[in-house]
Amino acid sequence: MRMMLLGPPGSGKGTQAEYLIDRYRIPHVATGDMLRAAVREGTELGNRAKAIMDRGELVPDDLVIGMLMQRLANEDAEEGFILDGFPRNTAQARALDAQLEDRGLGHVVALEVPERELTKRMLGRGRSDDTEETVRNRLTVYHDMTVPLFEYYEKAGILRRIDGFQSIEDVAASIVSALESTG
């Protein structure tokens, strides 16, 4: 199963991914987690990404795409993967399609959560990019850059919209039923 979790920051993509990796035995590939690891390790990529992430902007496509493609080439991603946080704009989506060729993404699961709830969740989380100003910026970037992917994947016929404003268990059940009712 090659799937992607689409949704605004704070919509619960990481939480749901934890559940889905257990159920489907495929790796969780989260570009935000990978970038934070690079920052912690002080790699060249991490050093270039840190200030950008703290402002809530997107790390340049060439850096993120290179990092992601390397990760997907790992043996553990052969049977599938759960993408979280990638693609985040149409250039990234096209690069992914080009890389995956005929074995393209099978499902894009979009988590829909009201904005006031997102802000509340993120401010309660305490990550270094979860300050009020950065959160506002991340939501703006999401609307400008990432929301166009709804149309991109709707056209591809693989978009499944899920109500993300339910309990964690109910969101998980909704995702599984969407995945399994469409093959």
Ligand code: ADP
């Ligand atoms: P959230 O979904 O809560 O915003 P993430 O962990 O997915 O958190 O991302 C945190 C930050 O990492 C983003 O604000 C951005 O700066 C950077 N980032 C993550 N994924 C990408 C990507 N695909 N393209 C560009 N920047 C990214």
